[in-house]
Amino acid sequence: MATFQVELKRVVDDSYPIEIGFDLMDYLVEDMKNGLLGGKQKLAVITDSEVEKRYAEPIAQKLEEAGFAVNIFPFPAGEKSKTRRTKEMVEDAMLAKGYRRDCGIIAVGGGVVTDLAGFVAGTYGRGVPFVNYATTLLAAADASVGGKTAVDTPLATNLIGLFNQPQKVYLDIATWKTLPQRQLSSGMAETIKHACLATKGEFFDFLEQHMEELLALDPALCEHMAEENCSIKYHVVMKDERESGLREVLNLGHTVGRAIETVSDYRLLHGEAVSIGMVAQLHLSCQMGHVTKEQVERVVKLLKRAGLPTEIPEYIDREALVKKLYTDKKVKNGQLRFVLQKGIGDVVEFPDGSFAAPVSEETAREIIMKMD
Numbered sequence: 001m002a003t004f005q006v007e008l009k010r011v012v013d014d015s016y017p018i019e020i021g022f023d024l025m026d027y028l029v030e031d032m033k034n035g036l037l038g039g040k041q042k043l044a045v046i047t048d049s050e051v052e053k054r055y056a057e058p059i060a061q062k063l064e065e066a067g068f069a070v071n072i073f074p075f076p077a078g079e080k081s082k083t084r085r086t087k088e089m090v091e092d093a094m095l096a097k098g099y100r101r102d103c104g105i106i107a108v109g110g111g112v113v114t115d116l117a118g119f120v121a122g123t124y125g126r127g128v129p130f131v132n133y134a135t136t137l138l139a140a141a142d143a144s145v146g147g148k149t150a151v152d153t154p155l156a157t158n159l160i161g162l163f164n165q166p167q168k169v170y171l172d173i174a175t176w177k178t179l180p181q182r183q184l185s186s187g188m189a190e191t192i193k194h195a196c197l198a199t200k201g202e203f204f205d206f207l208e209q210h211m212e213e214l215l216a217l218d219p220a221l222c223e224h225m226a227e228e229n230c231s232i233k234y235h236v237v238m239k240d241e242r243e244s245g246l247r248e249v250l251n252l253g254h255t256v257g258r259a260i261e262t263v264s265d266y267r268l269l270h271g272e273a274v275s276i277g278m279v280a281q282l283h284l285s286c287q288m289g290h291v292t293k294e295q296v297e298r299v300v301k302l303l304k305r306a307g308l309p310t311e312i313p314e315y316i317d318r319e320a321l322v323k324k325l326y327t328d329k330k331v332k333n334g335q336l337r338f339v340l341q342k343g344i345g346d347v348v349e350f351p352d353g354s355f356a357a358p359v360s361e362e363t364a365r366e367i368i369m370k371m372d
């Protein structure tokens, strides 16, 4: 018998910039000309059917004019496309067009596109570089930053994927003007989540003061919101990229949120599901003495003003919802775990340094059954 030790102490610098502003396509092209994505000349623009004409085509055209070889790989818009099947289809289309390891990927779209394209990038030819060009509030607030990439399976969302950081992220606020109101509200759920878990209430106060103006896309206010969202998210990611502890705070509202998203068969958008999940965690946090009834009401009121649901829809089978909670990635040794809000703008940290509380199935069921 012999034992060898393969020493692979890799020092990786995965740092990257995030550009926030209006109409950022020309900046992307300039960056590409200056060697972003390692100077790769063959580029795959991955997008969805709704975003293709408006944003992916102009980006592809500008890149072609700058001398790059570009093809667009679109898939049908919507969460139901975030699957292994779609990933395979995109990959096969890229293979057929001669894309090999010497290519780069540009994800143009919302969170479904950035999650899927980032996953494709992580496995294509064992990994090629990519950038995210976010075109929804939700992707700008959350999905395009932090390197969680994944696809859904019939069992639940995001079960297959990898941590894979982009080379750069562009948050183009100008794209929000074509977003349907329901999608804008969906992005507002992750924004309110951020306000509930960080900045000690400052960001929450801002959202309370300006919700209607934000939904009406006031430019300066939207820019501030985008910057706050981004700053909250990347500061957490910088401290705990692979979710060994602190990053779990970004999962506030997602224990019930992700479960209800699947049980609704995606009738609920991600942010809508998170909104209902936020209400569930608020009830739990209140029951455990971490938030007051008034604070629960304050958050629920803001979610409603953002156009978000705060009640479990009638068509949801609540017992199925309780079972689905076990697909959550925070589950440890079969134990459900919830991130809990502490007042407004903070979360509960436990003495062992963890950020998710063990919660019995009975307690989780009680909360879910009691909710409106």
Ligand SMILES: NC(=O)c1ccc[n+]([C@@H]2O[C@H](COP(=O)([O-])OP(=O)(O)OC[C@H]3O[C@@H](n4cnc5c(N)ncnc54)[C@H](O)[C@@H]3O)[C@@H](O)[C@H]2O)c1
Binding pocket: 048, 049, 050, 051, 077, 078, 079, 082, 109, 110, 111, 112, 113, 115, 135, 136, 137, 138, 139, 142, 143, 144, 145, 146, 147, 148, 149, 157, 158, 175, 176, 177, 178, 179, 180, 183, 186, 187, 190, 270, 271
């Ligand atoms: N990786 C992460 O950290 C993270 C964080 C939060 C959410 N997510 C994931 O993000 C996804 C939700 O993202 P989403 O809400 O952006 O969904 P999405 O990508 O499906 O976009 C929503 C809809 O808006 C359309 N659209 C996109 N940009 C548009 C624009 N500018 N104008 C008009 N229509 C536009 C899309 O075609 C789609 O129909 C979920 O799959 C969720 O799991 C990931």
Ligand SMILES: O=C(O)C(=O)C[C@@H](O)[C@H](O)[C@H](O)COP(=O)(O)O
Binding pocket: 142, 146, 148, 157, 158, 190, 243, 247, 248, 250, 251, 254, 258, 329
């Ligand atoms: O970035 C994170 O970490 C998050 O948890 C952000 C969430 O808003 C996002 O929905 C994420 O995709 C959820 O991940 P999962 O690990 O619960 O599947």
Ligand SMILES: [Zn+2]
Binding pocket: 142, 190, 254, 270, 274
């Ligand atoms: Zn989310």
